[in-house]
Amino acid sequence: MTRETHSHDHGRAPAGLTKNQSLVFGALSRAEGPLSAYTILDQLRDDGFRAPLQVYRALDKLVETGMVHRLESLNAFVACSHPGCDSHETIAFAICETCGKVAEISDEPLEERIRELAGKDGFSVKRAVVELRGLCAACSQA
Amino acid sequence: MTRETHSHDHGRAPAGLTKNQSLVFGALSRAEGPLSAYTILDQLRDDGFRAPLQVYRALDKLVETGMVHRLESLNAFVACSHPGCDSHETIAFAICETCGKVAEISDEPLEERIRELAGKDGFSVKRAVVELRGLCAACSQA
DNA sequence: CACAACATTGTAACTATATTACATTTTGGA
DNA sequence: TCCAAAATGTAATATAGTTACAATGTTGTG
Numbered sequence: 001m002t003r004e005t006h007s008h009d010h011g012r013a014p015a016g017l018t019k020n021q022s023l024v025f026g027a028l029s030r031a032e033g034p035l036s037a038y039t040i041l042d043q044l045r046d047d048g049f050r051a052p053l054q055v056y057r058a059l060d061k062l063v064e065t066g067m068v069h070r071l072e073s074l075n076a077f078v079a080c081s082h083p084g085c086d087s088h089e090t091i092a093f094a095i096c097e098t099c100g101k102v103a104e105i106s107d108e109p110l111e112e113r114i115r116e117l118a119g120k121d122g123f124s125v126k127r128a129v130v131e132l133r134g135l136c137a138a139c140s141q142a
Numbered sequence: 143m144t145r146e147t148h149s150h151d152h153g154r155a156p157a158g159l160t161k162n163q164s165l166v167f168g169a170l171s172r173a174e175g176p177l178s179a180y181t182i183l184d185q186l187r188d189d190g191f192r193a194p195l196q197v198y199r200a201l202d203k204l205v206e207t208g209m210v211h212r213l214e215s216l217n218a219f220v221a222c223s224h225p226g227c228d229s230h231e232t233i234a235f236a237i238c239e240t241c242g243k244v245a246e247i248s249d250e251p252l253e254e255r256i257r258e259l260a261g262k263d264g265f266s267v268k269r270a271v272v273e274l275r276g277l278c279a280a281c282s283q284a
Numbered sequence: 285c286a287c288a289a290c291a292t293t294g295t296a297a298c299t300a301t302a303t304t305a306c307a308t309t310t311t312g313g314a
Numbered sequence: 315t316c317c318a319a320a321a322t323g324t325a326a327t328a329t330a331g332t333t334a335c336a337a338t339g340t341t342g343t344g
Contacts, residue, residue, distance in 0.1 A: 018320085018321065018322090019321090019322090020321080020322075036300080036301075037300095037301070037302080038300065038301070048323095050323070050324070051323070051324060051325080052301080052302070052303085053302090053303080053304095053322090053323085053324085054322075054323075054324095056301095056302065056303080057321080057322080072214045072215040072271070072273070073214040073271045075300085075301060075302095075330095092256075092259070094260060094263060094265045094267075096265075097268070103263060103265070105259055105263075107255070107259055109255055110252075110255050110256070110259065113249070113251055113252050113255055114234075114252070114272075114274065117234070117247055117249055117252065118236060118274055118276070121236060121245060121247075121278075121279060122278070122279030122282070123236045123238075123245070123274065123276055123277070123278055123279060123282075124276045124277045124282045125236075125274045125275070125276040126239070126275050126276040126277070127274075127275040127276070128272070128273075128274050128275070129214070129215045129271065129272070129273040129274075129275065130256075130270070130271070130272050131214070131270075131271040132256065132260055132265065132267045132269075132270050132271075133267070133268050133269040133270075133271065134260070134265055134266045134267040134268040134269070135265070135266045135268070136263075136264070136265055137263060137264025137265060140264065140265075140266045160291090160292065160293090161292090161293090162292080162293075178329080178330075179329095179330070179331075180329065180330070190294095192294070192295070193294070193295060193296075194330080194331070194332090195293090195294085195295085195331090195332080195333095196293075196294075196295095198330095198331065198332080199292085199293080217301095217329085217330060217331095
């Protein structure tokens with residue numbers, strides 16, 4: 001079976017994740033690109049998932065801890081691509097509209113410029129959504 | 143009646159807009175902040191709107207011409223705030239999570255930095271989604 | 285005018301995305 | 315053990331967007 005955890009372990013693979021969180025994170029990690037909540041649901045039917053809420057609850061937690069990012073312009077989710085998932089400093093995403101792959105971008109000057117712009121208007125930024133839609137290097141030369 | 147156009151004019155108020163486009167643009171212009179497609183639909187029931195598609199079709203065109211912007215992180219739409227709607231150079235939106243108002247931001251250095259970042263990866267940007275979520279000046283001092 | 289070509293509109297059904305409400309089970313500590 | 319909190323299960327519903335097809339209106343041309 002494909003089940004990732006079982007027996008007395010009662011399902012919590014990586015760092016303090018519950019069973020459902022592990023399953024959802026696993027699905028996103030196996031994927032090449034972003035997945036919608038409902039695609040994840042379909043992939044986890046065999047693991048006992050039946051309802052959207054099971055996915056959304058796990059996603060909420062994973063997004064909260066930074067292990068997963070939500071792509072607003074796609075209504076989809078990706079596993080954070082930072083190896084140990086320790087520094088989730090991502091500020092932007094480059095989303096290829098041909099192959100679907102997503103690159104994470106961290107850039108201090110960009111953050112700085114955003115803070116500056118906001119500050120000028122007295123706007124206090126809680127979260128910045130920066131998503132670049134276009135073609136990745138591989139796809140644009142094809 | 144509130145109808146904006148009638149008689150032999152056959153409905154095309156501002157610049158080459160069709161009747162439905164005018165109605166949708168009117169609804170967005172009257173609003174203080176962004177509206178969802180379904181909210182627009184509800185507001186236009188009295189003008190004969192019955193189905194979502196009537197709204198989405200008009201929105202498609204309005205967004206295409208830049209008179210209306212789509213806010214990806216909100217699944218909603220706003221009328222462009224540039225007076226004559228001639229230069230739609232907006233690159234970013236500042237969305238207040240308290241009062242719901244949206245400010246448009248144009249900033250050449252920001253655009254430049256984004257182009258630079260993308261170029262470094264060989265990524266070719268077709269569209270940049272930049273939405274700042276937070277508190278506007280008025281709401282943050284309250 | 286007549287007619288063809290095209291754009292716009294109307295309507296229904298459907299797919300996709302996300303949340304609310306409530307019941308049950310699991311887990312960890314006093 | 316027993317309780318409280320966290321996690322899970324399930325159903326129903328709300329919200330967002332699309333597909334398919336029919337009808338109507340508009341415009342240019344012979």
